[in-house]
Amino acid sequence: MDVELRQVRNTLIVRVEGELDMLVADKMRSDIDKKMDNNEIKNLILNMEKVSFIDSSGLGVILGRYKKISSKNGRMYIVGARPQVEKILYFSGINKLVSMCRNEQDVINLQGR
Amino acid sequence: MNVRNYCKFEILSLPENISFARACVGAFASQLGCTIDEIEEVKLVVSEAVSNCIIHAYENRTNEIITIVISLLDDRTLEIIIEDYGKGIEDIDSVLQPTYSSEPNRMGLGFTFMKSFMDDMEVLSKPGEGTSVQLKRSFLTKDNEAYA
Numbered sequence: 105m106d107v108e109l110r111q112v113r114n115t116l117i118v119r120v121e122g123e124l125d126m127l128v129a130d131k132m133r134s135d136i137d138k139k140m141d142n143n144e145i146k147n148l149i150l151n152m153e154k155v156s157f158i159d160s161s162g163l164g165v166i167l168g169r170y171k172k173i174s175s176k177n178g179r180m181y182i183v184g185a186r187p188q189v190e191k192i193l194y195f196s197g198i199n200k201l202v203s204m205c206r207n208e209q210d211v212i213n214l215q216g217r
Numbered sequence: 218m219n220v221r222n223y224c225k226f227e228i229l230s231l232p233e234n235i236s237f238a239r240a241c242v243g244a245f246a247s248q249l250g251c252t253i254d255e256i257e258e259v260k261l262v263v264s265e266a267v268s269n270c271i272i273h274a275y276e277n278r279t280n281e282i283i284t285i286v287i288s289l290l291d292d293r294t295l296e297i298i299i300e301d302y303g304k305g306i307e308d309i310d311s312v313l314q315p316t317y318s319s320e321p322n323r324m325g326l327g328f329t330f331m332k333s334f335m336d337d338m339e340v341l342s343k344p345g346e347g348t349s350v351q352l353k354r355s356f357l358t359k360d361n362e363a364y365a
Contacts, residue, residue, distance in 0.1 A: 126235055157236075159264040159330075188257045195333070
């Protein structure tokens with residue numbers, strides 16, 4: 105499981121790779137929170153193109169980051185979820201809280217509006 | 218119902234073993250000829266059940282035992298039993314409510330996933346002795362009745 109963090113202006117882009125279960129949920133949570141707490145981050149883009157599996161531990165991390173971002177009046181986006189991962193995101197209702205986009209460019213277009 | 222194949226294994230309650238457990242069950246269940254989507258659902262269910270054992274039954278202690286029993290039954294039915302010997306559940310009904318969670322920032326979807334993606338779920342628990350989650354799903358469809 106790899107987590108890559110990149111900041112573009114006030115947006116944090118998180119690219120995750122692998123299986124998002126309890127083993128990696130804690131590390132992902134603390135990596136993102138450290139970056140969010142130390143920087144002027146308002147929006148969060150979670151790129152899930154390379155995530156092959158997610159369970160409720162992974163969903164918990166997404167929900168927690170959504171709560172943090174929305175408390176700063178920011179927006180959160182999930183990008184590129186594969187069909188099997190997307191199915192679980194929809195099942196959990198997270199798609200009603202977080203904007204689902206095809207790729208990072210779509211988010212930039214959306215933000216530009 | 219006859220058992221066509223059977224597998225039983227034990228793992229330590231380490232988070233590293235969650236992916237191992239779901240991969241094992243997924244590989245074994247694939248003998249039933251189910252689709253990749255169906256295998257993915259089974260893996261999710263196992264992930265939830267084993268995570269519950271670690272987080273709730275053993276409160277993140279990593280030196281405890283989780284037992285996993287998989288049976289492939291004659292009519293393309295998969296039966297999975299996941300057992301721990303941890304603290305047990307006082308009030309099973311409330312734990313089975315959707316979005317119930319004992320901790321904030323968890324979604325309380327574990328049992329909801331298990332119920333949704335399996336045909337049958339039974340939870341047996343004794344406080345102080347442990348919990349057994351028994352899950353069943355049939356993959357018998359009109360197209361493959363010949364298998365049974």
